[in-house]
Amino acid sequence: MAEQSWKTGLIEIADGVYAYIQEKGTWFVSNAGLIVGKEYAIVIDSLANSKMTTRFIEEIRKITDKPIRFLINTHHHTDHTWTNYMFEGAISICHVRCREMTVNEMKLDPKMYQMLFPGLDITGAKVTPQDVVFEKEFRIYQDNREIRVIHPGVAHTVGDAFVYLPDEKVVFCGDLLFAEPCTPFVLMGSISGSIQALDMLASLDADIYVPGHGPISERNALYKARDYLVFVRDEARKRFKQGMNAFDAAKDIDLGEYRSWSEWERIVGNVERAYSEFRGEPPGAPLPNLIEIVRRMMELRKSAESK
Numbered sequence: 662m663a664e665q666s667w668k669t670g671l672i673e674i675a676d677g678v679y680a681y682i683q684e685k686g687t688w689f690v691s692n693a694g695l696i697v698g699k700e701y702a703i704v705i706d707s708l709a710n711s712k713m714t715t716r717f718i719e720e721i722r723k724i725t726d727k728p729i730r731f732l733i734n735t736h737h738h739t740d741h742t743w744t745n746y747m748f749e750g751a752i753s754i755c756h757v758r759c760r761e762m763t764v765n766e767m768k769l770d771p772k773m774y775q776m777l778f779p780g781l782d783i784t785g786a787k788v789t790p791q792d793v794v795f796e797k798e799f800r801i802y803q804d805n806r807e808i809r810v811i812h813p814g815v816a817h818t819v820g821d822a823f824v825y826l827p828d829e830k831v832v833f834c835g836d837l838l839f840a841e842p843c844t845p846f847v848l849m850g851s852i853s854g855s856i857q858a859l860d861m862l863a864s865l866d867a868d869i870y871v872p873g874h875g876p877i878s879e880r881n882a883l884y885k886a887r888d889y890l891v892f893v894r895d896e897a898r899k900r901f902k903q904g905m906n907a908f909d910a911a912k913d914i915d916l917g918e919y920r921s922w923s924e925w926e927r928i929v930g931n932v933e934r935a936y937s938e939f940r941g942e943p944p945g946a947p948l949p950n951l952i953e954i955v956r957r958m959m960e961l962r963k964s965a966e967s968k
């Protein structure tokens with residue numbers, strides 16, 4: 662696989678609006694955001710461990726000494742929530758289903774993730790449920806800036822939100838967008854819902870899209886991610902109709918150019934979710950063998966690497 666590189670760190674994308682981009686954007690290496698106003702700042706998502714978030718906060722403090730009043734979580738996945746507590750004094754906000762999932766997450770030991778993802782650094786990883794929830798949309802008016810936080814329906818997870826700044830034409834997409842070469846991942850959400858969410862993002866009057874993983878992007882990245890999901894859905898459907906099981910289908914699909922994307926192994930989780938929808942299960946329906954699916958997905962990667 663070709664070494665990919667893109668601009669990382671805290672990058673100003675509009676006046677007072679910053680994307681925090683981490684290198685490679687692979688498993689548990691996510692992006693975040695910062696919006697600075699006259700009196701306070703807003704952070705979008707925390708990161709997977711305290712080392713990452715300490716670095717993020719250090720970068721923030723080079724730019725502003727304003728208090729961080731709000732922390733918006735784009736969804737419950739732990740690479741976006743595990744260090745919420747480090748934004749002391751901030752009111753944390755997310756979709757109502759995101760908070761439910763975050764509360765569920767409290768029952769899990771972060772060490773379980775290390776078993777599934779060897780080498781994962783969980784220093785300082787701790788789940789703290791959010792303070793405030795919303796259902797469809799809410800807005801923050803920071804000085805003259807309008808900030809819309811919108812739930813697109815079940816997509817990457819059951820409780821996603823994206824943050825849209827209409828005047829600045831900026832969108833913080835969370836994991837609704839994995840920007841090439843990061844592979845989209847819909848195991849815990851919906852493949853059709855994710856396609857719809859990408860359409861919704863593309864329909865916004867916006868120029869800059871900050872993905873949950875990968876480089877700062879333009880609209881084209883939405884189409885690329887959408888093409889991938891349509892490809893997976895269509896290939897999975899053929900095999901579903903033939904009676905092939907989901908794991909065999911995932912291994913059978915020739916990924917073509919998508920094989921060179923990082924985390925190509927997500928095909929396993931994505932096909933499982935597609936199958937759930939072909940069976941007529943509701944979007945985001947819990948899969949009883951979720952952990953087993955993740956284990957098999959990572960096994961597949963490992964076995965391909967050892968070849």
Ligand SMILES: [Zn+2]
Nearest residue numbers: 691740836873
């Ligand atoms: Zn993520």
